[in-house]
Amino acid sequence: DAKTTQPTSMDCAEGRAANLPCNHSTISGNEYVYWYRQIHSQGPQYIIHGLKNNETNEMASLIITEDRKSSTLILPHATLRDTAVYYCIVRAYNTDKLIFGTGTRLQVFP
């Protein structure tokens, strides 16, 4: 599975869009980009995933660059409850495991 690189931490004002970047320059054609978040001491929560097209659901949008070497998770209107560690994971379709890095700690402030 390809390695991902994320900033260690980010801040965002409440009500503003939070844009969380992820680099995955060694991604291969059959690997998906997954995003999870983990609020303090809870289990990771699935957010969204995509292969090459942009994706949107009720929680967030995922923008994947055309060369697939990077992506951005967008929380359109961040709230205090979005404060969490966000993990970007690259996973081949037929693999059994998720490989977590250290993620980005997003702090949403009032």
Next chain:
Amino acid sequence: DAGVTQSPTHLIKTRGQHVTLRCSPISGHKSVSWYQQVLGQGPQFIFQYYEKEERGRGNFPDRFSARQFPNYSSELNVNALLLGDSALYLCASSRDRAETQYFGPGTRLLVL
């Protein structure tokens, strides 16, 4: 529908003891994966079970074992506990091996 459930929520053991952690997957999910998360790190993959068979194993010693039951629930067993086994143990379920994994709340194990 209920999400993934795990029991117990917290557990304190002493070195050398063994522990059994339990996981019930989301209804209709046939695959269960176990992860260990030590403080300050991301979760690390331990096992995946699908249709009651081990389908994947991470880099963990043989003290760690698991099994999956006919109703797709699962147990993680850890023998001869070490202080370093203190962690949050997470269970995730998915419809099959390759589908999106959904995590439970975890069991926090403290080994003294």
